[in-house]
Amino acid sequence: MKLVSSTPLLNEAREEGYGIVAFNIHTLEMLQAVVDAAEECRSPLILQSTVGTVKHLGADYIVSAAQSAAKNANIPIALHLDHCQDYDLIVKCMYAGYTSVMIDASMFPFEQNVEKTKKVVELAKILNVNVEAELGKVGGVEDDIVVSEEDALLADPKECEEFVEVTGVPTLAPAIGTAHGIYKGEPNIDFKRIDEISRRVKVPLVLHGGSGIPAEQVKHCISLGMAKVNVATELKNAFSQSLIQFFEENPTEFDPRKYMVPAKETVKKLAIEKIELAGSIGKAK
Ligand SMILES: [Zn+2]
Numbered sequence: 368m369k370l371v372s373s374t375p376l377l378n379e380a381r382e383e384g385y386g387i388v389a390f391n392i393h394t395l396e397m398l399q400a401v402v403d404a405a406e407e408c409r410s411p412l413i414l415q416s417t418v419g420t421v422k423h424l425g426a427d428y429i430v431s432a433a434q435s436a437a438k439n440a441n442i443p444i445a446l447h448l449d450h451c452q453d454y455d456l457i458v459k460c461m462y463a464g465y466t467s468v469m470i471d472a473s474m475f476p477f478e479q480n481v482e483k484t485k486k487v488v489e490l491a492k493i494l495n496v497n498v499e500a501e502l503g504k505v506g507g508v509e510d511d512i513v514v515s516e517e518d519a520l521l522a523d524p525k526e527c528e529e530f531v532e533v534t535g536v537p538t539l540a541p542a543i544g545t546a547h548g549i550y551k552g553e554p555n556i557d558f559k560r561i562d563e564i565s566r567r568v569k570v571p572l573v574l575h576g577g578s579g580i581p582a583e584q585v586k587h588c589i590s591l592g593m594a595k596v597n598v599a600t601e602l603k604n605a606f607s608q609s610l611i612q613f614f615e616e617n618p619t620e621f622d623p624r625k626y627m628v629p630a631k632e633t634v635k636k637l638a639i640e641k642i643e644l645a646g647s648i649g650k651a652k
Contacts, residue, residue, distance in 0.1 A: 370430075370437045373445035373467040373595070374497040374537045376411045377571035379650075380594040386574075386585075386645035389413035389447055390638060391599035393420050395432055397606055400631045402436045402444070404638035410647040413467070413595065415447040418456065419510035430464035442651035445497065449597070450509055457487055467497035469540070471512070473504050477526060484534045492535075499595075500534065502527055503542030505575045509599070512547075519546065521557060528567035538571050538595065539564075543588075545576035548600050554580050558587060565592035573597065578604075582644055589645060596645050602634060609633040 373387075380387050390401040392414055405412035414433050421429065433446040447467035448460045457468050468491065472483040484500040491498045506519030522541030531539055541564050544556040554576070565572065571594035577585065578601035585596065609630040613620070620626055642648060 368437050368440065368443065370434055370446050370464065370466045371443045372495050372497045373413050373447060376413070376443055376445060377497070377538055377594045380411075380647065381569075381571040381592055383650075384590060385647050385650060386589040386594055386596045387411050387413055387647050387650075388577075388638070388641045388645050389415040389449075389595055389597050390602055390641075391415045391417060391420070391449060391597070393423070393603060394606075396627045396631045397602065397634055398432050398436060400634035401602075401638045402440055404635045404642060405442055405444070405651075406440050408639060408642045408648045409442060409651045410642045410649070411443045411445075411651050413445045413447050415449050415597065415599075417449045417510045417599070418451050418453070421448065421456070421460065426460050426463040426465070434464060447497070447499070449599075450501075450512055452512075454483070454486065458490065461491065461494050461496050465496065467499065469499040469501070471501050473501035473542070477530070481530060481534055484530075484536055488535050488537075497538060498536050499538040499540055499573055500530070500536045501540040501542065501575075502530055505540070505542045505545065505547060507547030507576060509547040514547075516546075521560060522564065524560065524563040524567055527564045531568050531570055536570070538573055539568055540573035540575055541568075542575075545574065545580065547576045548578070549604070550579045554584070556580070556584055556588065558591065561588060561591040561593065568592075571595060577641075578602075585644055586646075596641070598641050601641075602637060605633050605637045606630050 503522030574593040
């Protein structure tokens, strides 16, 4: 199969009440591990890279690897660009082969966010690419985007409705109390707000800051219409922890084909757990 737009995958997920996990990948091994996991689970999959990873690996390499995965897999796979503030880079990634992009103009006033999102939606429609936009401000650290606790802002349900109506954006990430990175305590998720947004907005909603949210709370979010669940930090940390452990036990092993094996296994195992949690096992068509 070819890489697919995530729009129909997420529409179906929202309709049927399950979630699709979007995994942030940083290396070829991480990409392969989450693809293996999704295949084993017969689940649709969203591969995701941040702007930092695009700068690190290059959009063409990421697209090529994702396309190879899609060609060999018999599950639908989408490739998404996470939190991008740069219109030119979004356009570049769409033309390189990304099938989904996030325009993050959440730091701008509402009208400007609308304007910037609309511009991306127009081109994306022509290219059959999914678009995600953010309202409110998700706290925490995602690459070089840092939002302090005081600056984090929850999305307003009325604004969400208006935003989706005027921009035509097919997926929306409303800030509802989650944060990027690992939580110090429990996240303070505003479920009532998600419910209100969900009543007004019929497009799939996106849960950012999915690392370390207690399982029951993730399920609750999904039941309220959050169809895309982003997992970045947890996956990255598990991958690195596995490497650290390997080198502690085998300080003289210098073969990447050896030390990457347990790291890959760790990522795969974690990915399967997340897919199970999201409820998308067997949902691949
Ligand atoms: Zn995010």
